[in-house]
Amino acid sequence: MHMKTVKVTRFDTASLVGILRPLYLAFKEIEDGERTCFDLSSVSFAPPLFILPLVAYLKSTGGSVSGSSPVLQSYLDCIHFPDGIDSVSGFEALAQSSKTYVPISVLKKRSGAERERLETMFSSMVLKVLGASQASSAIHYPISELVTNIIEHSKVEEGYVFGQYYPRKSYLDICIADCGKGLAGSYFDELGLKFSDTEAIEEVLKGHSTKMNTERGFGVRTSKRVVCEAMGGEFMLLSGSAVLVANKKKQQLVTLPDFHWQGVIIAYRIPKPRGPIDITPYLE
Amino acid sequence: MTLRPIWSKVVAPCGILTYMKEQSKSTIKIAEAIAPVVSSRDIVDSLEAMIRKAHSTVVELDFSDVVFVSRSAAHEFLMLREKFSTDSVVFINTDATVASMLRTVAANRAVPKAPARAPKFERISAEELFAN
Numbered sequence: 101m102h103m104k105t106v107k108v109t110r111f112d113t114a115s116l117v118g119i120l121r122p123l124y125l126a127f128k129e130i131e132d133g134e135r136t137c138f139d140l141s142s143v144s145f146a147p148p149l150f151i152l153p154l155v156a157y158l159k160s161t162g163g164s165v166s167g168s169s170p171v172l173q174s175y176l177d178c179i180h181f182p183d184g185i186d187s188v189s190g191f192e193a194l195a196q197s198s199k200t201y202v203p204i205s206v207l208k209k210r211s212g213a214e215r216e217r218l219e220t221m222f223s224s225m226v227l228k229v230l231g232a233s234q235a236s237s238a239i240h241y242p243i244s245e246l247v248t249n250i251i252e253h254s255k256v257e258e259g260y261v262f263g264q265y266y267p268r269k270s271y272l273d274i275c276i277a278d279c280g281k282g283l284a285g286s287y288f289d290e291l292g293l294k295f296s297d298t299e300a301i302e303e304v305l306k307g308h309s310t311k312m313n314t315e316r317g318f319g320v321r322t323s324k325r326v327v328c329e330a331m332g333g334e335f336m337l338l339s340g341s342a343v344l345v346a347n348k349k350k351q352q353l354v355t356l357p358d359f360h361w362q363g364v365i366i367a368y369r370i371p372k373p374r375g376p377i378d379i380t381p382y383l384e
Numbered sequence: 385m386t387l388r389p390i391w392s393k394v395v396a397p398c399g400i401l402t403y404m405k406e407q408s409k410s411t412i413k414i415a416e417a418i419a420p421v422v423s424s425r426d427i428v429d430s431l432e433a434m435i436r437k438a439h440s441t442v443v444e445l446d447f448s449d450v451v452f453v454s455r456s457a458a459h460e461f462l463m464l465r466e467k468f469s470t471d472s473v474v475f476i477n478t479d480a481t482v483a484s485m486l487r488t489v490a491a492n493r494a495v496p497k498a499p500a501r502a503p504k505f506e507r508i509s510a511e512e513l514f515a516n
Binding site for chain 2: 117120121124212213215216217219220223224236237240241243244245247248251252298302305318319322343344345350351352353354355356357380383384
């Protein structure tokens with residue numbers, strides 16, 4: 101059976117936008133759900149904002165990757181690409197063999213406490229690799245809020261989370277993704293509200309929950325504040341054809357032509373914390 | 385809703401048969417029942433069944449070894465306690481981080497904080513975004 105091949109262009113790692121660009125260019129070549137072979141021969145490594153959507157896409161559609169250099173292939177093997185780890189025992193075994201690489205974690209909605217334990221292991225390993233125990237709440241908070249958001253709203257069985265710390269650059273990249281109904285889809289299904297993808301992102305950032313409960317809906321907004329304001333990082337939220345790119349000073353909303361991600365991708369980058377970080381002022 | 389007390393038949397010294405409320409207590413260790421990091425609302429929901437099964441007048445939710453509770457989970461823990469009444473479900477052994485999250489969410493439930501002013505949304509094109 102014929103499979104389309106898409107060549108992935110090089111990443112500019114200076115910012116999340118520099119990683120989004122090759123992701124956008126690759127996926128705009130693909131029809132929704134089309135089985136695709138991603139040619140990685142032009143890239144020397146792959147950051148979480150690229151790896152995780154690729155994992156989610158390959159898992160939901162089939163498809164494959166080709167052309168990885170030996171170094172890149174070795175890295176992909178270390179992080180358990182593309183299957184990821186979906187059990188505590190699997191994560192424990194991998195954590196024993198690799199002290200540096202946090203594996204791709206597959207969080208299954210139905211597995212309940214097992215999922216929470218796997219997420220605990222993921223965020224604890226991120227904290228350990230980062231060496232930032234004094235800032236543990238600031239590390240745990242966005243991971244826990246954003247993962248629970250995806251588990252609750254995507255209406256699919258699986259969500260994915262992956263992170264990589266870059267010691268030479270002293271920053272951590274985290275990505276969380278699903279192939280669910282997306283933000284606009286959630287507002288429509290839960291509340292009957294019709295929003296465009298950009299409007300849906302705005303609503304999320306205003307703290308308007310997709311659930312009929314005024315005490316909910318703070319998770320994404322407060323996580324963005326913790327990442328951008330408390331930690332001085334960058335934050336990205338992508339759903340459908342829209343993306344929000346934010347830092348401490350600005351938030352930009354962009355429609356991505358000829359591109360559609362069925363679900364949600366959240367990515368953020370934080371510099372390594374140098375001391376304790378109080379997240380309380382950012383909570384609502 | 386409160387947990388149903390268990391009444392025992394007791395014969396008083398004067399020989400009269402009476403009933404006495406049993407003060408039974410159970411403890412659920414959150415780190416064992418869920419995980420050391422509690423994130424999701426649905427998992428906190430599942431505690432409700434465990435609390436009922438305990439058949440005790442007081443159920444202690446023991447947070448020892450819990451290192452973090454998300455805002456969403458903290459909100460769910462507080463709602464759970466309200467559902468059963470604060471006398472029958474109590475939180476114990478919360479470390480500073482967990483206690484702070486529970487207090488922050490409880491305070492905000494009582495008196496919601498005005499939302500912080502976020503930077504305005506700047507709408508730009510994909511070309512502008514990738515040109516920067």
